[in-house]
Amino acid sequence: LKISASHSKEILSNHGLKATHQRIVILQALMETESHPNAEQIHDKIKKAFPSISLATVYKTLDSFVQNNLAEKVLTDTDHVRYDCKVHEHNHIYCTNTGEIIDYEDNELQILIKKHLQSKNIENLEIEKIKLVITGKKTDLKQSVFIK
Amino acid sequence: LKISASHSKEILSNHGLKATHQRIVILQALMETESHPNAEQIHDKIKKAFPSISLATVYKTLDSFVQNNLAEKVLTDTDHVRYDCKVHEHNHIYCTNTGEIIDYEDNELQILIKKHLQSKNIENLEIEKIKLVITGKKTDLKQSVFIK
DNA sequence: GTTAATGCAAACTTTTTGCACGGCC
């Protein structure tokens, strides 16, 4: 999802963040990268157009995005933290062939699971969100997973 | 789940791993720790009774457990790798208050989700396993989450 | 006896921190 600098600026303001050049560019990069990048990948991507930007700033900025509900950390089975622009509750498919993390949106599924959990009535737990993690292999590597 | 040294030894052999003193003790520690520890926590726990054990060995051993399907890495939203004894497919509850990872087993749920995914017929994906991650807060911190 | 695992220390990778400087509101 490509967004303009002014739109990025607007999103930052709406989330109570000062719209610095660095944050504008990092948010743009995060929103237009589908692959759930880590801090270093975002830094690499931005450096071409903005060579002075520091990796430490990317770390700090991504942290501030998470604090302000603009992004969330993605759980991986390696030890690396990756980021996902927070749009709405969605699930992830981990491809064990390629290491990709693919978004899987399925509102019906979300409702199905929540209904089930409600019926189970888990005591002493206030559920904030749920996420299904599907691990598998893309069988046709030349082609993206097609979500019906 | 407490297990004896001889039982631990047996499990290791059954998984094709040489039953060294270190591995026996690490497996015992992992099985009896409900909190999904990381390498350092396991090392700390073992050191009391086995002061010469090296942290590097704990890392190597946990890796070998994962390779041999005795354990699996747990995905956290921090950057730390934690471990879970591999028993069977199960879900996790992350408590945002305490940082705990609590197992949630619910076979009905597993079946429900799988049926749904089958009906959705996701193309080009061979599903290996699914795991639901529930994020929430334990409302009564003095008491453990009770799974009905 | 042979082969593989362990312990140590050093290296490496990823992330965080402190502080002086600069830019946004």
Add this chain to the structure above:
DNA sequence: GGCCGTGCAAAAAGTTTGCATTAAC
């Protein structure tokens, strides 16, 4: 102009590696 964000470099945290020693089968 005041305050917060940034860049730099150094430190910290977490994990891996190489190699000589030791233990399992």
